[in-house]
Amino acid sequence: xxxxxxxxxxxxxxxxxxxxxxxxxxxxxxxxxxxxxxxxxxxxxxxxxxxxxxxxxxxxxxxxxxxxxxxxxxxxxxxxxxxxxxxxxxxxxxxxxxxxxxxxxxxxxxxxxxxxxxxxxxxxxxxxxxxxxxxxxxxxxxxxxxxxxxxxxxxxxxxxxxxxxxxxxxxxxxxxxxxxxxxxxxxxxxxxxxxxxxxxxxxxxxxxxxxxxxxxxxxxxxxxxxxxxxxxxxxxxxxxxxxxxxxxxxxxxxxxxxxxxxxxxxxxxxxxxxxxxxxxxxxxxxxxxxx
Amino acid sequence: xxxxxxxxxxxxxxxxxxxxxxxxxxxxxxxxxxxxxxxxxxxxxxxxxxxxxxxxxxxxxxxxxxxxxxxxxxxxxxxxxxxxxxxxxxxxxxxxxxxxxxxxxxxxxxxxxxxxxxxxxxxxxxxxxxxxxxxxxxxxxxxxxxxxxxxxxxxxxxxxxxxxxxxxxxxxxxxxxxxxxxxxxxxxxxxxxxxxxxxxxxxxxxxxxxxxxxxxxxxxxxxxxxxxxxxxxxxxxxxxxxxxxxxxxxx
Numbered sequence: 001x002x003x004x005x006x007x008x009x010x011x012x013x014x015x016x017x018x019x020x021x022x023x024x025x026x027x028x029x030x031x032x033x034x035x036x037x038x039x040x041x042x043x044x045x046x047x048x049x050x051x052x053x054x055x056x057x058x059x060x061x062x063x064x065x066x067x068x069x070x071x072x073x074x075x076x077x078x079x080x081x082x083x084x085x086x087x088x089x090x091x092x093x094x095x096x097x098x099x100x101x102x103x104x105x106x107x108x109x110x111x112x113x114x115x116x117x118x119x120x121x122x123x124x125x126x127x128x129x130x131x132x133x134x135x136x137x138x139x140x141x142x143x144x145x146x147x148x149x150x151x152x153x154x155x156x157x158x159x160x161x162x163x164x165x166x167x168x169x170x171x172x173x174x175x176x177x178x179x180x181x182x183x184x185x186x187x188x189x190x191x192x193x194x195x196x197x198x199x200x201x202x203x204x205x206x207x208x209x210x211x212x213x214x215x216x217x218x219x220x221x222x223x224x225x226x227x228x229x230x231x232x233x234x235x236x237x238x239x240x241x242x243x244x245x246x247x248x249x250x251x252x253x254x255x256x257x258x259x260x261x262x263x264x265x266x267x268x269x270x271x272x273x274x275x276x277x278x279x280x281x282x283x284x285x286x287x288x289x290x291x
Numbered sequence: 292x293x294x295x296x297x298x299x300x301x302x303x304x305x306x307x308x309x310x311x312x313x314x315x316x317x318x319x320x321x322x323x324x325x326x327x328x329x330x331x332x333x334x335x336x337x338x339x340x341x342x343x344x345x346x347x348x349x350x351x352x353x354x355x356x357x358x359x360x361x362x363x364x365x366x367x368x369x370x371x372x373x374x375x376x377x378x379x380x381x382x383x384x385x386x387x388x389x390x391x392x393x394x395x396x397x398x399x400x401x402x403x404x405x406x407x408x409x410x411x412x413x414x415x416x417x418x419x420x421x422x423x424x425x426x427x428x429x430x431x432x433x434x435x436x437x438x439x440x441x442x443x444x445x446x447x448x449x450x451x452x453x454x455x456x457x458x459x460x461x462x463x464x465x466x467x468x469x470x471x472x473x474x475x476x477x478x479x480x481x482x483x484x485x486x487x488x489x490x491x492x493x494x495x496x497x498x499x500x501x502x503x504x505x506x507x508x509x510x511x512x513x514x515x516x517x518x519x520x521x522x523x524x525x526x527x528x529x530x531x532x533x534x535x536x537x538x539x540x541x542x
Binding site for chain 2: 169170173180
């Protein structure tokens with residue numbers, strides 16, 4: 001019983017990171033109709049910035065975070081301006097291929113700028129563990145879960161209550177009708193990529209703080225997050241978040257109770273099953289009305 | 292071409308289209324549209340299917356780029372502007388098929404229409420819309436995707452009210468609606484946009500003629516006839532204009 005509970009707790013905490021990165025993926029998909037396959041390398045590049053400024057240059061985590069956040073904003077802006085806008089319009093595969101190319105480019109850039117070593121970022125997060133009725137709660141992972149939940153809530157508030165957020169949601173439903181309400185497509189596109197990039201940075205720092213920082217270190221998490229987004233429904237933001245938590249728990253359960261081989265293929269298995277049985281995901285809808 | 296006062300003076304107020312050509316891809320739809328809407332005037336654009344009525348509106352609101360010609364609103368050119376910039380110039384376009392945001396509630400749809408002023412200062416406008424369309428008050432918190440066609444059309448018009456336009460374009464408002472509802476919608480237009488110049492595209496000429504002062508008949512991407520609505524009330528006269536048998540109105 002406590003084994004099951006432990007798997008559940010561990011799963012929820014891992015799921016927080018998946019949820020955040022899945023939100024980053026779904027945000028792009030919902031508004032821009034494409035999948036950003038450079039999500040991981042963008043976030044990782046900015047996590048390296050955090051490490052470089054905070055630890056290597058010794059300026060501390062505050063300035064490190066600031067520079068990394070500015071880097072994420074700049075990167076999101078540059079990708080939108082330099083790749084998405086010139087290529088945009090109509091063809092999903094052009095953008096998918098372009099982001100795949102960007103992924104390769106950024107991974108190499110990371111290696112050139114920051115080296116191929118394995119780093120420990122020593123994030124200023126509490127360590128230790130609580131024991132609650134036989135269930136171990138890792139403090140670092142608990143704080144990470146809290147940050148993931150807070151970031152998700154912040155995005156939800158922006159989308160719900162700010163003028164920009166309302167414009168983004170309107171654009172996601174009907175870009176042309178949104179334009180007729182005065183919502184500029186460029187503004188929506190720009191901010192979608194910037195926000196998505198920032199979410200990627202937060203996820204990257206969180207993953208690095210419980211594992212290590214190295215070139216391509218976020219790729220595995222990206223595959224899980226992409227799976228989570230497909231599971232919850234790529235077109236549904238709450239679905240993507242829920243998918244993240246569900247996947248985290250499924251993974252933890254399979255680690256405890258299933259052969260190792262199952263755990264390894266779990267994401268692929270889930271994508272396959274979801275696409276066969278419920279292609280729109282658990283919470284998504286296949287759009288019927290967009291012309 | 293029709294004797295239409297206002298044409299020939301680009302600096303006059305209202306909306307002026309001169310020699311506008313436009314199309315989609317390789318096909319061209321508009322072959323030199325000349326059309327004027329003076330301040331306060333409500334103009335019906337009639338014509339058969341494929342005449343270019345919708346495309347004309349889409350050129351004005353920037354959804355379709357004009358290939359040649361001029362489009363000015365109160366003397367300022369609208370050509371080359373993006374749709375959201377044209378909205379900021381004061382053009383509200385109620386598109387064909389309503390195009391309400393299906394996942395937004397009635398309230399959210401109306402608030403979105405105030406985007407250009409930061410979503411602020413919108414309560415009075417919403418109150419005005421709800422007074423004109425009490426059915427929307429009952430459906431205020433309901434997602435627009437669940438509304439009936441008539442309610443969606445009310446909402447689409449309501450969004451245009453919230454936009455506080457200097458010019459309103461309305462495309463095929465009556466499509467698929469019951470006659471009694473169509474009458475109601477047109478009578479509300481008279482109140483909601485009493486002083487706002489309007490271009491109303493209609494497949495159903497009789498109702499448009501009742502509520503518009505001036506008529507342009509489009510066929511084959513050109514204005515085939517123009518004149519006061521009173522001159523088009525006979526079916527025969529209208530059919531002549533539709534088929535292009537008459538080029539203009541004797542005045």
